[in-house]
Amino acid sequence: MAFSLSDIRPTLRRRFARGSSYTIAAAVLILLIIYASRNWELLSRNFFNAEVAAKLFPNIFIALGNTLLYTLVAFVFGTLLAILLALLKISKGPLRWFAIVFIEIFRGLPALLTIFIFAFMLTMAFQFRWPGGNMWGGVVALIFVTGAYSAEIVRAGIDAVPKGQREAARSLGMSGLPTTVFVILPQAIRIVIPPLTNEFVLLLKDTALLFIAGATAFQRELTTFGRDGLTTHANSTPLVVAGLLYLLLTIPLTYLVGMLEKRMAVKK
């Protein structure tokens, strides 16, 4: 293989530049830690208090489970809703306008307000109770918010499927619906797995907003649990532990999706 100095130089320069920026970042981090460690006693008592942390277990696992449950329910139904909205939006029928208005409203409202409206305002206006309590009204709100956001993602995915795919299916005599269901959507969903993963992580963190819906003791998700712990123990450690558990959920997910994408590369 032929090479010359001019081929190598840019690589070396880039490597050097990257190396030095890592070094600077590490140095800054170490300085910050050294500086903060002078206040370690104060910090550890309030934020990293082992005694308080120990009291959180095992109940915090219920909160962890709830966070995961609310996220999964909102994600699964939200994504189904998103597919429906995306199909309506690219359709030519009058329901197209329903989809457009729905998406604009639930993408535009802050999630916190939407949860509040669903949990309290709607129940008051229409005099009903959410089965399972207001908390589930909040989860329905998250389904709508995720549905509105993901609808645009799914629509972009459908647009990204080559036009020839629909033509091939139609020329085989497949009508519109089977073409969409068996040919277009499976490819569109594969294309949008990375942005949908992003949406999943955002949703996971947005379940923290469910605190406003007023959870019973066994309905609390991680953040509500952490906030309650903060009040009970007059100590911030519960919030730190809750934060670590969020990372425990999101980081493996990133790797899982990466593996999934690699496995599906052959089907593209």
Place this chain on the structure above:
Amino acid sequence: MSEAASKSPKLHPRDTPNPDAPPIKVVDLHKQFGDLEVLKGIDLEIERGEVVCVIGPSGSGKSTLLRSINLLEWPTSGKVYIEGIDMLDPDVNLDRVRTRIGMVFQQFNLFPHMTVLRNVTIAQLKVLGRTKSEATDIAEAMLRRVGLDDKLHAYPSQLSGGQQQRVAIARSLAMNPDMMLFDEPTSSLDPELVGEVLEVMRNLASEGMTMMVVTHEMGFAREVGTRLIFMDDGQILEQGDPKEVLANPQHARTQSFLSKVL
């Protein structure tokens, strides 16, 4: 195949093909994209068993003509009849007619998320209502015909371009079409892969399949074609016996086109 046909829903008389009518008949076909007139009044009748090759410079409208026949492009005006069925009659079951018109694309357009077998069975299952074992048997037979029965479980991305195009042909054949449309089937293939696809098409022609082929393969047109059509600027300028047209082009534009490609 008869058992598969008996499973399909009853055909309305207007959807019933007439065996005596020409497979393809096009009358005064016009197609406009905005201000651009791509087809300027095409009249064409193709008899059963004919292999009609369409040549012409790019932008001459030959692909648009082909795509108008199964209504992938909607004509601006004019008529298209498939086996006597008026394709532009809004009451005609277009999907049903399309099952009898196989179509092969320049870009193959295999479904990338399905195995070869699934590619060849999906429309049989969802459109013709064949059972899974029927559809699989037919798929295997068709793939054997194109020499790819050892690739049943491969995905399209694992095949060469020539293999993909042969699967695409098998996918169309599995629907038992009465005619096949080919839209530049070898134009996106590496030169060494063109032969295997033309070979499959040659076999099809010799079995009596009615074919319309938009192509740049003059050798194929000369040896396999029963008729050669030269199109330019949205019109059929010249047509006739391929050997005749290629040897003695009458129209000046045919002469200049052939002098560039031959």
